[in-house]
Amino acid sequence: MVKAYKSNVPDTFHSLSVLEYLLKRFPYHSEEEWTLRILQNQVLVNESKVPPRHILTKGDEVAYLPLDLSRGEPPINIEYTIVYENSDFLVVNKPPNIPVHPSGRYRTHTLLNLLENERGIGTCFPVHRLDRETSGVMIFAKKKSYQLMLQTLFEQRLVQKHYRIFVFGEFPQSVKAEGFIGPDKTSEIRKKQRYHTDQFENAKFCITEFNLISYHPAKLISYLEVKPATGRIHQIRATLLSLGYPVVGDKLYGIRETAFLDFVNHGETKSLSKELGHSRQALHATEISFFDSISETDFHFSAPISQDLISLVVSNP
Known part of the structure; x- marks a missing residue:
C-alpha cells in the first residue's frame, strides 16, 4: 500500500492557498500537475478534500499520495x-x-x-x-x-509571432483586443486566465490582433490568424473565450470548462473530442522572426499548419 506524504503548515505559509503551498514547498511538480492532483482528490487537508484555492492555516496537515x-x-x-x-x-x-x-x-x-x-x-x-x-x-x-x-x-517585444487558431462562432473580419489578462477568480482551475478591457486585480496589459481567414457556416467555425504583441500566459485562448469565441478542441478555453475535469478523470475520449470539435486545442504557431544583433541577421521561420488540423481548414463558400 502506498504511504501518503504528510506535512504541517508552518508560520511562514499561513494564509496561502493549498496550491500555492504545494508549489512553494514541493516544486518538483508543476502548477498544472498539482492542480490536477487536487482536483482528483489526491491531496487532502486535515483528511478532507479541498479545492485548489482553499486557504491554509498554521498547523493544518497536508497529505498527498506519491505518483x-x-x-x-x-x-x-x-x-x-x-x-x-x-x-x-x-x-x-x-x-x-x-x-x-x-x-x-x-x-x-x-x-x-x-x-x-x-x-x-x-x-x-x-x-x-x-x-x-x-x-x-x-x-x-x-x-x-x-x-x-x-x-x-x-x-x-522585438520577436514577432504569428499563430493560426480555430474558434466557434462567426468572427469579425478584424479585431484588435487591447486590455488586461489575469487569473479567473470564478474558476476552480487556478491557472485559468480571463481577459477584460478594464484593469482588474493581478491583471497585466495585453494586445492581440485577430484576422479572419475563413468561416464555415455549417460548422460554425472561424479560422483566424493571430498576432500577439505581448506574451501573457494563455493570452490568445483566454482572450478569445472572453470575447465570446471558444477555442475548438480546448478543454479549458473551449465550449465547456468542466471538460477539463472530464479529461482529468477519464482521459481523452471520443465523445469528449466530438463535443469539443477536436482532440486537442486547435492552435498552431506558424511564424516567428527576430533580428540577431550579434550576427546582424534578420531571421524568419515558419511551420505549415499541423496535419491533424487540416480537416478544420475551411474556405468561405
Missing part, C-alpha cells in the same frame, strides 16, 4: 522536424501531444529529451514555451548566453 510511475509514461508524438539549425540555436516544428519540459508523469517523454539525447544535440535551452497540445515553430538556444539574449528580445 505511481510504475505504469510508465504516457505516449507522445515524436514527429518533430528541425526547421533550422546553426551553432547558436535551432528551430523546431513541434508536433501536438508532446510536452517541452519534464512535468508530472512525463519525465523522459519530452521534446527537450528528444533533442538533447536522441538527436545528440547536447544541452539546449527553450527560449519560450508552447503547451503540450499546441503545435508549431519553437526556438531552442544551444548556449545559455544566447537563450538570455533571445529572452530579452521577447521581453522587449
Whole structure:
C-alpha cells in the first residue's frame, strides 16, 4: 500500500492557498500537475478534500499520495522536424501531444529529451514555451548566453509571432483586443486566465490582433490568424473565450470548462473530442522572426499548419 506524504503548515505559509503551498514547498511538480492532483482528490487537508484555492492555516496537515510511475509514461508524438539549425540555436516544428519540459508523469517523454539525447544535440535551452497540445515553430538556444539574449528580445517585444487558431462562432473580419489578462477568480482551475478591457486585480496589459481567414457556416467555425504583441500566459485562448469565441478542441478555453475535469478523470475520449470539435486545442504557431544583433541577421521561420488540423481548414463558400 502506498504511504501518503504528510506535512504541517508552518508560520511562514499561513494564509496561502493549498496550491500555492504545494508549489512553494514541493516544486518538483508543476502548477498544472498539482492542480490536477487536487482536483482528483489526491491531496487532502486535515483528511478532507479541498479545492485548489482553499486557504491554509498554521498547523493544518497536508497529505498527498506519491505518483505511481510504475505504469510508465504516457505516449507522445515524436514527429518533430528541425526547421533550422546553426551553432547558436535551432528551430523546431513541434508536433501536438508532446510536452517541452519534464512535468508530472512525463519525465523522459519530452521534446527537450528528444533533442538533447536522441538527436545528440547536447544541452539546449527553450527560449519560450508552447503547451503540450499546441503545435508549431519553437526556438531552442544551444548556449545559455544566447537563450538570455533571445529572452530579452521577447521581453522587449522585438520577436514577432504569428499563430493560426480555430474558434466557434462567426468572427469579425478584424479585431484588435487591447486590455488586461489575469487569473479567473470564478474558476476552480487556478491557472485559468480571463481577459477584460478594464484593469482588474493581478491583471497585466495585453494586445492581440485577430484576422479572419475563413468561416464555415455549417460548422460554425472561424479560422483566424493571430498576432500577439505581448506574451501573457494563455493570452490568445483566454482572450478569445472572453470575447465570446471558444477555442475548438480546448478543454479549458473551449465550449465547456468542466471538460477539463472530464479529461482529468477519464482521459481523452471520443465523445469528449466530438463535443469539443477536436482532440486537442486547435492552435498552431506558424511564424516567428527576430533580428540577431550579434550576427546582424534578420531571421524568419515558419511551420505549415499541423496535419491533424487540416480537416478544420475551411474556405468561405
